[in-house]
Amino acid sequence: MPDPGIQEPTDAIIRVTSSGICGSDLHLYEVLGPFMSEGDILGHEPMGIVEEVGPQVTHIAPGDRVVIPFNISCGHCFMCENKLYSQCETTQVREQNKGAALFGYTKLYGEVPGGQAEFLRVPQAHSGPVKVPEGPADERFVYLSDVLPTAWQAVEYAAVPGVNGLGTPLDGNTQPGTLAVFGLGPIGQMCCRIAQQRGAREVFGIDLVPERLEMAERHGVHTVDARETGNVADALRELTDGRGPDSVIDAVGMEAHGAPFGKLAHTLAGFLPDPVAAKMIEKGGIDRLSVLHTTIDTVRRGGTISLSGVYGGMVDPMPLMDMFDKQLQLRMGQANVKRWIDDLMPLVCDDADPLGVEDLATHKLPLDQAPHAYEVFQKKQDGAIKILLTP
Numbered sequence: 001m002p003d004p005g006i007q008e009p010t011d012a013i014i015r016v017t018s019s020g021i022c023g024s025d026l027h028l029y030e031v032l033g034p035f036m037s038e039g040d041i042l043g044h045e046p047m048g049i050v051e052e053v054g055p056q057v058t059h060i061a062p063g064d065r066v067v068i069p070f071n072i073s074c075g076h077c078f079m080c081e082n083k084l085y086s087q088c089e090t091t092q093v094r095e096q097n098k099g100a101a102l103f104g105y106t107k108l109y110g111e112v113p114g115g116q117a118e119f120l121r122v123p124q125a126h127s128g129p130v131k132v133p134e135g136p137a138d139e140r141f142v143y144l145s146d147v148l149p150t151a152w153q154a155v156e157y158a159a160v161p162g163v164n165g166l167g168t169p170l171d172g173n174t175q176p177g178t179l180a181v182f183g184l185g186p187i188g189q190m191c192c193r194i195a196q197q198r199g200a201r202e203v204f205g206i207d208l209v210p211e212r213l214e215m216a217e218r219h220g221v222h223t224v225d226a227r228e229t230g231n232v233a234d235a236l237r238e239l240t241d242g243r244g245p246d247s248v249i250d251a252v253g254m255e256a257h258g259a260p261f262g263k264l265a266h267t268l269a270g271f272l273p274d275p276v277a278a279k280m281i282e283k284g285g286i287d288r289l290s291v292l293h294t295t296i297d298t299v300r301r302g303g304t305i306s307l308s309g310v311y312g313g314m315v316d317p318m319p320l321m322d323m324f325d326k327q328l329q330l331r332m333g334q335a336n337v338k339r340w341i342d343d344l345m346p347l348v349c350d351d352a353d354p355l356g357v358e359d360l361a362t363h364k365l366p367l368d369q370a371p372h373a374y375e376v377f378q379k380k381q382d383g384a385i386k387i388l389l390t391p
């Protein structure tokens, strides 16, 4: 690809020094593959050094070290003023009926070239880039682009009772509440650590990959191995006075293991010509919903489910009777990255590393090994939990 250049007065050009591969990229790698076009550049978790800025970009200058939030937002529309950056009305992708444009997410989200590249053009750079201090390694800051704000918002939306003023404290019970996190990928790991940091009484983590369970355990999470547990919801109820955890986060998303019908639809979609497959994904109910349904079963009556895993189907069946009868609250959405930066910055700048950001990346690989990186990340081989590409 040719190097990008400034096109608008609000642009900046960044030389990328580290760039994460996200679980969301795996959706494009397989299920959402039909939306990709030749020449698309993936990647929405970059950081690097400012090379050049347009005349309207004043808060950063060439040479600054910056992290780039994955949503592209203007900072001054109705949505941005209300800190709903992932819904920015200036960059909104109306043709696809979506919210704010994202880096590296194909025509679904504005076809903006992404950050798994040597150089990145940053639109709306008068607002997006976040300056970070010199000194510590990239991995202290790179997760501010997505993983950390996504996990922070997931915990916020989970409204665990009594945790740092999040949920209403429980009556007759002065202790803070409990949280279960399904999926111990990078997002799930950080949801657990943030909830602990903010004072949840106990955090349970559910996955089926040994090294992901081990990572959570070494950060004090009470893990449940889905491979060895017949009924995960029952197991979690047993651990929580028979009621179920007060709040549950789904950090798995549409590619959950153990959902045969969704898997079949995904496989079929893989064989259809692209326009047909794309329609099927948009209009059909093709998500692998087993985990989402388990979260509904697991959460205690009157509790809250926070959905941070991405689902894509338009007509996925949901157990509304149970949801209504259990009086559940369900909150979800793409992270409003900039909204949580002020909360997170002191934690990543603290040399004691309270969130353990230095214990997340398992691989740092040069850009030309990206095909291998995608493969081991998707197949969960070689102990891959989080991969950073270093152009």
Ligand SMILES: NC(=O)c1ccc[n+]([C@@H]2O[C@H](COP(=O)([O-])OP(=O)(O)OC[C@H]3O[C@@H](n4cnc5c(N)ncnc54)[C@H](O)[C@@H]3O)[C@@H](O)[C@H]2O)c1
Pocket: 022, 023, 024, 025, 026, 027, 146, 147, 150, 182, 183, 184, 185, 186, 187, 188, 206, 207, 208, 209, 212, 226, 251, 252, 253, 254, 255, 256, 257, 258, 290, 291, 307, 308, 309, 310, 333, 334, 335, 385
């Ligand atoms: N809301 C947002 O803004 C936002 C931002 C980033 C990522 N995401 C989404 O969050 C999800 C997680 O992302 P990630 O980077 O951590 O990806 P990941 O693919 O590494 O994590 C998913 C985890 O779920 C586990 N899992 C699969 N089936 C399971 C089952 N049946 N029970 C328990 N665990 C199971 C996998 O083993 C894996 O550890 C993805 O869907 C991604 O698209 C959302």
Ligand SMILES: [Zn+2]
Pocket: 022, 023, 024, 025, 044, 045, 070, 146
């Ligand atoms: Zn992401």
Ligand SMILES: [Zn+2]
Pocket: 073, 074, 075, 076, 077, 078, 079, 080, 087, 088, 089, 090, 091
């Ligand atoms: Zn905006």
